[in-house]
Amino acid sequence: MPVKTLQIPTADGTSDAFAVFPDDGERHPAVLMYPDGFGIRPVLREIAGELAGHGYYVLVxxxxxxxGPAPVLDLPDYIGEEARPAVFARLMPMIQEHTTDRILRDADAYLGFLTAQPEVAAGPVAVTGYCIGGLLATHTAAAHPGQVGALAAFHAPVGAAGPDNLRRITARIHFGHAGTDLTPEALAELNRTLDAAGLDYTSEIYPGTVHGFTMSDTDAFNAEALRLHWDRLLPLLSGTLVGG
Known part of the structure; x- marks a missing residue:
């Protein structure tokens, strides 16, 4: 399956990226996938490759x-409890600098680039994301309601997008939350906001999970929850995207 290394022009410079897609000469529905805060690394390439194997053009x-270009952080092969403090000490300033204005400028560039690729089919696109990438995906869907048909976010602080942004979304949604990220009461409050906005969504806590449960190179990984993530994500995409 082809993997392209790409350079995406943005309002603030050039974003490096990669794309994975089926090698069949056809056009495929597009998915913009935002990484977690640890960034592009082998596990993200694995997830993107598996998704592309289901018939999608996946841009990360x-x-x-x-x-700087990825990998921005010098990460250990396995991010366990001992490694986390040093990694987060370097990561948090970058997250704090990644303002909503930056998120929205980049989203414009990413979607424009994605939909212009010759391997991408016409029609709505999906945005997905993990951890902070799920928040970025949510902002992207809110800013491009006529273009984004599906939104999925996993162990992500989606509520930080704010009720006004959530109300702008027209995409079908799945939010898969970690058990340590929010309480059942907080989940109920978030879901009331989604209900009030009239959104087509599922939003649930994955049992027995901690933040980061999809990432097999961390001590947060939960194999059963990763399977549930695929069980939720694939039907969402196939039921929304043309040709999916």
């Missing part, structure tokens, strides 16, 4: 490109 940008 390095949204921390302002700090």
């Amino acid at each position: 940008p390095n949204f921390f490109y302002r700090h």
Whole structure:
């Protein structure tokens, strides 16, 4: 399956990225996939490759490109409890600098680039994301309601997008939350906001999970929850995207 290394022009420079898609000469529905805060690394390439194997063109940008090309952080092969403090000490300033204005400027560039690729089919696109990438995906869907047909976010602080942004979304939604990220009461409050906005969504806590449960190179990984993530994500995409 082809993997392209790409350079995406943005309002603030050039974002490096990669894309994975079926090698069949056809056009395929597009998915913009935002990484988690640890960024592009082998596990993200695995997830993107598996998704592409289901018939999608998957674009994964390095949204921390302002700090350099991926990998922006020098990460250990396995991110366990001992490694986390040092990693987060370097990561948090970059997250704090990644303002909503930056998110929205980049989203414009990423979607424009994605839909112009010759391997991408016409029609609505999907945005997905993990951890902070899920928040970026949510902002992207809110800013492009006529273009984004499906939104999925996993162990992500989606509520930080704010009720006004959530109300702008027209995409079908799945939010898969970690058990340590929000309480059942907080989930109920978020879901009331989604209900009030009249959104077509599912939003649930994945049992027995901690933040980061999809990432097999961390001590947060939960194999059963990763399977549930695929069970939720694939039907969402196939039921929304043309040709999916």
